Amino acid sequence: MHHHLYLLDMSNNSSDTKGRFIEIIRKNQGLIYKVAKMYSNSFEDEQDLYQDIVYQLWKSYPSFRHESKITTWMYRIALNTGIHFLDRSKKKAPHVAMDESFLNKPETMDASEQERHDILFARIKKLNDIEKGIIFLYLEGKNYDEIAKITGFSNTNIGTRLGRIRQKLASQTN
Secondary structure, eight states: OOOOOTTSOOTTSOHHHHHHHHHHHHHTHHHHHHHHHHTOSSHHHHHHHHHHHHHHHHHHGGGOOSSSOHHHHHHHHHHHHHHHHHHHHHHHOSOOOOOGGGSOOOSOOOHHHHHHHHHHHHHHHTSOHHHHHHHHHHHTTOOHHHHHHHHOOOHHHHHHHHHHHHHHHHHOOO
């Protein structure tokens, strides 16, 4: 899937800044794509959200201070944009369906692995927006420190929330 960056108005910035920004987006488009997929309920919404995230990143780029990793900053903006997008789309759509392909699914799964994956995904869909974001980051391989930096919650709070999320996922019956 090709996402186009030319919709951004970059006229007020140097070509050096533009080039660096476009390279950052290119290198990390998978991150943006997964968040857009997780917080949208249709292909059109996904494309709109992808553009919205890139726009928000561009607006915030001049204030990025390099005090955290670029991906930490990107996850924070992408998740916040996704949650706000979902809030707006909930007013339009009564049900938000997440497409399961955002999870890094191995190409080959036997039937029981596929079934476990589908059950986990169906349970994740029932979580609230914040919980979805936290479990998404956890499944992306982020540690508690990284999740805390991205979400703004404390390390202890992330541990507590992940414990509750795991309990919720384990206690659900489909």
